[in-house]
Amino acid sequence: MRVGLTGGIGSGKSTVLEMLRQLGAGVIDADAISRATTACGGAAIGPIAQRFGADFIAADGSLDRERMRAHVYANPQARQELEAVIHPLVGAESARQVEQALAQGARCIVFDVPLLVESGRWRRQVDRVLVVDCLPATQIARVVARSALAPEQVQAIMAAQAPRALRLQAADAVIFNDGLSLQQLQAQVQWLAHSFGL
Structure with missing residues (x-):
């Protein structure tokens, strides 16, 4: 189920x-997976910097969430562009975690x-x-x-x-x-x- x-x-x-x-x-936290992709060294950081510009990356190397949130609220197209980067990464990691949970008997x-x-x-x-x-x-x-x-x-x-x-x-x-x-x-x-x- x-x-x-x-x-x-x-x-x-x-x-x-x-x-x-x-x-x-078995719990798959899509939000936590998404946050991990936008943390320092996360798989989404490079593509986000390419698509939106380096000023959307904070000094610590993570996504500048406040700047991105403001940008997305002001520009609905930006949400789709951000999701196009993050969703495939979240999907792949979710699938990996499902296999792991099933292997553990969930x-x-x-x-x-x-x-x-x-x-x-x-x-x-x-x-x-x-x-x-x-x-x-x-x-x-x-x-x-x-x-x-x-x-x-x-x-x-x-x-x-x-x-x-x-x-x-x-x-x-x-x-x-x-x-x-x-x-x-x-x-x-x-x-x-x-x-x-x-």
Whole structure:
């Protein structure tokens, strides 16, 4: 069983992912793989410098995320160009990690894909889509509490992600993570994990 896990910023998706990992799922973190490609020495750094210019590479040799984020928000075409560099690298490393998880006996692979709905290509690669959802006000409050971002910045990030309604429409299963205790969330995750073969 291949499960695509997604949710908006601040939804609790990372917590759900960790619970699934503890229940024995093989976990493929597409976001972490993507970040590794844009870290110092990452496979995407050379192609990004060629396509966007050396000033998009920070002094430490990693992608200048703030500069790129601003550029992508201002220029939608830039997002497609960046994805054309990063997505093939993420796909190859994800495939390698899947083989490794299967070799270790995983019966369920969970792909943590923040942009699952936006990318369009992921839906064909998974058997089920699990969406972790909560109210937009809850998302903003959680992200403001855990980071130095202002509410307006969080709203801008949310606006760049797939609309909540579109995520819910793409879902085969939804965890509504609003007002739940960790124990209640764990119970929902365990119930779903059973349906995933864990």
